[in-house]
Amino acid sequence: MKITIASGKGGTGKTTISTNLSSYLAIGADVVLADLDVEEPNSKLFIEGDLVFEKACDKRVPRWIKEECTLCGKCEEVCRFNAVIKVGDEILIFPELCHSCYACSELCPTGSLPMIPQKIGELKHFKTENLDFVEGRLDIGEEQAVPLISQVIEYVDEKFSQDTIKLFDAPPGTSCPVIEASRGSDFVILVTEPTPFGLNDLKLAVETMRVLCQKFGVVINRHGIGDNSIEEYCNAEGIPIIAKIPNDRRVAELYSKGELIYPKIQEFETALKQIAEFVGGIK
Amino acid sequence: MKIVFTAKGESWDSPMDPRFGRTDIFVVYNEENDSLSFISNADTETMEHGAGLQAAKKVLELSPDILITGNGPGNKALEILKRSKVTMYVGAGDMTVKEAYNAFLAGKLAKFESRV
Numbered sequence: 001m002k003i004t005i006a007s008g009k010g011g012t013g014k015t016t017i018s019t020n021l022s023s024y025l026a027i028g029a030d031v032v033l034a035d036l037d038v039e040e041p042n043s044k045l046f047i048e049g050d051l052v053f054e055k056a057c058d059k060r061v062p063r064w065i066k067e068e069c070t071l072c073g074k075c076e077e078v079c080r081f082n083a084v085i086k087v088g089d090e091i092l093i094f095p096e097l098c099h100s101c102y103a104c105s106e107l108c109p110t111g112s113l114p115m116i117p118q119k120i121g122e123l124k125h126f127k128t129e130n131l132d133f134v135e136g137r138l139d140i141g142e143e144q145a146v147p148l149i150s151q152v153i154e155y156v157d158e159k160f161s162q163d164t165i166k167l168f169d170a171p172p173g174t175s176c177p178v179i180e181a182s183r184g185s186d187f188v189i190l191v192t193e194p195t196p197f198g199l200n201d202l203k204l205a206v207e208t209m210r211v212l213c214q215k216f217g218v219v220i221n222r223h224g225i226g227d228n229s230i231e232e233y234c235n236a237e238g239i240p241i242i243a244k245i246p247n248d249r250r251v252a253e254l255y256s257k258g259e260l261i262y263p264k265i266q267e268f269e270t271a272l273k274q275i276a277e278f279v280g281g282i283k
Numbered sequence: 284m285k286i287v288f289t290a291k292g293e294s295w296d297s298p299m300d301p302r303f304g305r306t307d308i309f310v311v312y313n314e315e316n317d318s319l320s321f322i323s324n325a326d327t328e329t330m331e332h333g334a335g336l337q338a339a340k341k342v343l344e345l346s347p348d349i350l351i352t353g354n355g356p357g358n359k360a361l362e363i364l365k366r367s368k369v370t371m372y373v374g375a376g377d378m379t380v381k382e383a384y385n386a387f388l389a390g391k392l393a394k395f396e397s398r399v
Contacts, residue, residue: 081331081332081333082330082332082333082334082336082337083332083333085333085336085337085340085363087340087343087363087366088343088366090366092362092363094333094336094359094362096359097332097333097359143332
């Protein structure tokens with residue numbers, strides 16, 4: 001079972017739910033949590049474990065071999081990301097912009113643009129008493145999160161059995177990294193907050209999930225602030241509301257100390273139980 | 284001397300565009316024959332990435348002596364621009380093209396310094 005915890009809006013509680021839900025489920029099952037918010041991973045702040053494996057991750061980018069190049073300009077013409085630019089008698093490559101699509105390399109008539117691995121980040125695997133935790137961390141200055149996210153998912157898929165519950169803490173938003181973090185999962189939990197901002201971004205996330213033909217449900221965090229518009233929207237659209245987590249200052253206090261919430265706040269544990277029962281009933 | 288301005292219009296009275304990569308228009312003034320012309324940079328509007336690179340390429344092809352803009356190009360665009368002989372001046376983002384030209388003549392514009 002693979003579950004992605006996503007949201008449209010940032011700061012709604014993805015990491016809070018991911019870390020607490022994984023710890024809660026790990027009491028009675030094999031669980032791995034992967035932090036796929038590789039541009040700013042923070043789940044590790046709540047998980048103390050031993051490092052058991054780490055590796056550098058790379059993406060492939062073209063390298064220009066000047067000697068064979070006829071400066072025909074085909075590479076620049078086929079790159080839709082402006083990563084390959086012909087300037088005078090030079091081909092300039094901007095690796096940060098490259099999406100590793102191989103078009104320039106494959107279509108170069110003289111084979112002057114071989115694809116070369118370049119490090120973009122790191123993968124780390126930690127173990128706690130009963131939970132596995134995997135983190136992707138993009139190097140500073142790198143612009144492409146997707147190749148790293150896909151390598152972290154690949155690692156989790158290879159390393160853990162079908163029976164392991166796999167939780168993916170996704171980045172915020174609705175762009176390519178979120179799609180990469182969501183598309184292979186059995187279910188997506190969209191975490192939102194009952195405010196106009198929360199609703200606006202939830203709608204965008206819902207549209208994204210519908211395009212992906214992805215099964216999803218909503219968790220309303222900080223329930224009690226703002227208004228009822230999220231519930232009205234979900235009811236009108238037939239979207240399941242899996243749990244409502246009451247707004248509680250103590251949650252923020254525990255979070256700020258890097259502590260898990262559910263061992264100390266009963267209402268939070270009740271919400272996790274509802275989420276666990278809901279996702280346990282899927283398939 | 285050939286001077287290029289990043290601008291939102293085609294004439295001396297047009298407001299400058301403070302952006303380099305996504306400027307609407309490059310206004311080109313040729314001091315030798317006192318002629319004002321322009322080229323559009325509108326194609327960068329729909330580019331998600333690399334707008335600055337394409338804009339820099341246009342400037343390279345215009346081969347000016349001076350570029351006058353607002354904020355200055357980013358590091359990737361600079362990678363291309365440093366292949367030209369152009370000298371860049373910034374801080375003219377709130378002026379008209381004419382005002383920017385006069386400010387340049389009066390030595391009131393700062394030379395662009397790379398931040399890397």
